[in-house]
Amino acid sequence: MDKPQPRPRDPAGVLLAxxxxxxxxxxxxxxxxxxxxxGVDGTSSLGHVVEALGVPLTEVGALRAEGLGVGPGYRPRPGDHVEVRPVRRPQRPRPQPPRFVLDVHLGALARQLRLLGVDTAYRNDLDDAALVTQANAERRVLLTRDRGLLRRRSLWLGAYVRGADPDGQLADVLDRFEPPLAPWTRCTVCNAAPLTEVRKSDVAPLLAPGTRRTHDSFTRCPGCGRVYWRGAHSRRLERIVATARRRTAEPGAGAVVAREG
Structure with missing residues (x-):
C-alpha cells in the first residue's frame, strides 16, 4: 500500500483553509x-493572522496546524497548513442559561429575544467601550454585527449575528445558543421579569377607552410598570413565538399561551 505523501510546504507563507x-x-x-x-513574520500568533484576515476569533472553533490541534497563541511557521474551523453549535457559554447584551443597531432583535423570555440587555445610547464593560461585568454575551467590536481584546465573549433582518438574526441566535424560552414573561421595553397578572380595575386609569372596553386580561412589568394585553399586534408576536418554539424543538412547539412569571 502506498504511503500518504506529505504535503509540500510553502516557504513563502502559511496556507489557511x-x-x-x-x-x-x-x-x-x-x-x-x-x-x-x-505571509508570516515568525512572531505573530495564529490568532492575529486569522483576525488580520477579517475573521473574529469569537467565530472560530478549533484550529489545527499540520493536523495537530493548536491554540490562537501558536506562532505559525512558513509552510504550515492550517485548518480554521467555525465555532461549534450549539455554543454553551457559562453561566447558563446564556444572557445577552446587544449593540445599538440590534434593537428589534432585542425586543424579539425579550418577547421569548431571554434575558437581553439593550440600550440605544451605549458606546463600544460601555458595551464591553457591561458584557464583562454581567457575564453577558455581546451580540453585534460589528467585527471590530468583537476583536476587542478585553471582551470576555461575543458573537457575530448573521442575518439581514430581525427574523433571520433571531433564528441565528437561537440556533447558536439554544437559550431556554419563556415567552410572554419578560418586559420587551426594560427587560424586567416576570410579568405578573393584574386586575383590570388596578390598571384601568392607564388604559385607553377602547382597550378598557375590549380587553379584560392584563399583565404588568415589575420594573417600569408597563401594562400588557393581547391586542391587534398579538398575532404577529404569536407567530414569532411559535416559530421560535419550533426552531428550538421545545415540547408543545407551536402552542402559544400566556404564561405567568
Whole structure:
C-alpha cells in the first residue's frame, strides 16, 4: 500500500483553509482562494493572522496546524497548513442559561429575544467601550454585527449575528445558543421579569377607552410598570413565538399561551 505523501510546504507563507461559514468574513480578494496564502513574520500568533484576515476569533472553533490541534497563541511557521474551523453549535457559554447584551443597531432583535423570555440587555445610547464593560461585568454575551467590536481584546465573549433582518438574526441566535424560552414573561421595553397578572380595575386609569372596553386580561412589568394585553399586534408576536418554539424543538412547539412569571 502506498504511503500518504506529505504535503509540500510553502516557504513563502502559511496556507489557511476556511470553511464556507467563515469565508464571508474574508476580504473579497481571498474569498475565492482555497486555501488562503498569507505571509508570516515568525512572531505573530495564529490568532492575529486569522483576525488580520477579517475573521473574529469569537467565530472560530478549533484550529489545527499540520493536523495537530493548536491554540490562537501558536506562532505559525512558513509552510504550515492550517485548518480554521467555525465555532461549534450549539455554543454553551457559562453561566447558563446564556444572557445577552446587544449593540445599538440590534434593537428589534432585542425586543424579539425579550418577547421569548431571554434575558437581553439593550440600550440605544451605549458606546463600544460601555458595551464591553457591561458584557464583562454581567457575564453577558455581546451580540453585534460589528467585527471590530468583537476583536476587542478585553471582551470576555461575543458573537457575530448573521442575518439581514430581525427574523433571520433571531433564528441565528437561537440556533447558536439554544437559550431556554419563556415567552410572554419578560418586559420587551426594560427587560424586567416576570410579568405578573393584574386586575383590570388596578390598571384601568392607564388604559385607553377602547382597550378598557375590549380587553379584560392584563399583565404588568415589575420594573417600569408597563401594562400588557393581547391586542391587534398579538398575532404577529404569536407567530414569532411559535416559530421560535419550533426552531428550538421545545415540547408543545407551536402552542402559544400566556404564561405567568
Amino acid at each position: 476556511f470553511p464556507a461559514e467563515l469565508r464571508p468574513f474574508l476580504p473579497a480578494r481571498h474569498r475565492g482562494e482555497e486555501p488562503v496564502r498569507v
